[in-house]
Amino acid sequence: MNSQTPSGRARPLPPDERRAALITATLELITExxxxxxxxxxxxxxxxxxxxxxxxFPHKDGLVRVAVETALDPAPLLAxxxxxxxxxxxxxxxxxxxxxxxxxLTSIFNLLHSVGMHGPPExxxxxxxxxxxxxxxxxxxxxxxxxxxxxxxxxFRYPLPEVARLLRLLTFAGSHPRITDNEPLRPxxxxxxxxxxxxxxxxxxxxxxDTDRPDDSGDRRC
Numbered sequence: 534m535n536s537q538t539p540s541g542r543a544r545p546l547p548p549d550e551r552r553a554a555l556i557t558a559t560l561e562l563i564t565e566x567x568x569x570x571x572x573x574x575x576x577x578x579x580x581x582x583x584x585x586x587x588x589x590f591p592h593k594d595g596l597v598r599v600a601v602e603t604a605l606d607p608a609p610l611l612a613x614x615x616x617x618x619x620x621x622x623x624x625x626x627x628x629x630x631x632x633x634x635x636x637x638l639t640s641i642f643n644l645l646h647s648v649g650m651h652g653p654p655e656x657x658x659x660x661x662x663x664x665x666x667x668x669x670x671x672x673x674x675x676x677x678x679x680x681x682x683x684x685x686x687x688x689f690r691y692p693l694p695e696v697a698r699l700l701r702l703l704t705f706a707g708s709h710p711r712i713t714d715n716e717p718l719r720p721x722x723x724x725x726x727x728x729x730x731x732x733x734x735x736x737x738x739x740x741x742x743d744t745d746r747p748d749d750s751g752d753r754r755c
Contacts, residue, residue, distance in 0.1 A: 552589050554579040559600040560644070567647045568597060597648060604644055607670040610637050614677040623685045627724035630681055631704050635720060638708045675701070700727055 558578035562570040572593050576583040590596040613633050617626060678697040682689075689696050703726065707718030718726075 548589075551579075551581060551585065554581065555586060555589060555596060556600045556603050559596055560604055563597060563600065563647050564643060565647075568649060572596075601644060601648060605641065607674055610634075611673060611677055614674075614681060617681050619681065619684050623688065624724055624728060626681055627700070627727060628720045630678060630700060631720035631723040634678075634701065634704045635708045635717065635723075638705060639717070642708070642710060696727075703727060 555575060558575050559570070562574055562578060566574070572586050573583050575593075575596070576586055586593070586596060590599065610633065614630070617629055617633075619626070621629075675694070675697055678700060679693045682693050682696055682700075686693055691699070700723070703718075703723050706712050707723050710717075
């Protein structure tokens with residue numbers, strides 16, 4: 534598809550494509566330059582005139598905010614989680630779950646750090662009402678994780694929602710650069726810790742009675 538007119542100029546993009554191009558370019562640039570990225574850099578990367586930005590967004594800060602909100606859209610994550618094969622063994626599914634969640638968390642951590650935010654932008658609707666339940670997108674992610682764990686419901690000591698919560702907490706902590714000193718846990722490690730803990734299997738507690746040994750108390754003589 535030719536994106537140029539006979540005069541050599543770039544063809545004007547439809548409004549939706551123009552907006553999407555600006556958001557994509559902004560996301561790529563703020564990861565490298567942070568909030569110091571200029572509208573000229575964004576326009577060049579998007580292939581539009583600089584003045585076009587201000588016909589779509591009121592100012593650069595507005596564009597950056599929308600770009601961050603777009604990056605936080607859970608739809609791509611939910612699509613990935615929906616593609617996990619539920620017939621795969623539990624350890625493999627847990628590892629894939631951890632890997633998918635970790636990739637998203639890492640990209641969000643890097644993005645928020647680049648723009649100087651300590652957390653996602655606050656939802657205006659959430660400010661107007663008090664909510665006792667999780668934010669809807671967060672709840673969607675939670676339920677998607679529960680779905681992946683569902684085939685092994687009877688193998689867990691805790692209810693599925695709690696297992697999903699523990700997995701997400703462990704993945705968050707094991708992926709955050711400050712918590713991990715920039716050495717994130719591997720997805721395989723996250724899955725293994727959740728399933729098996731950190732103790733070597735079969736090693737009894739000090740002083741514990743070995744219940745697997747036969748009771749020979751009847752052979753003892755006074």
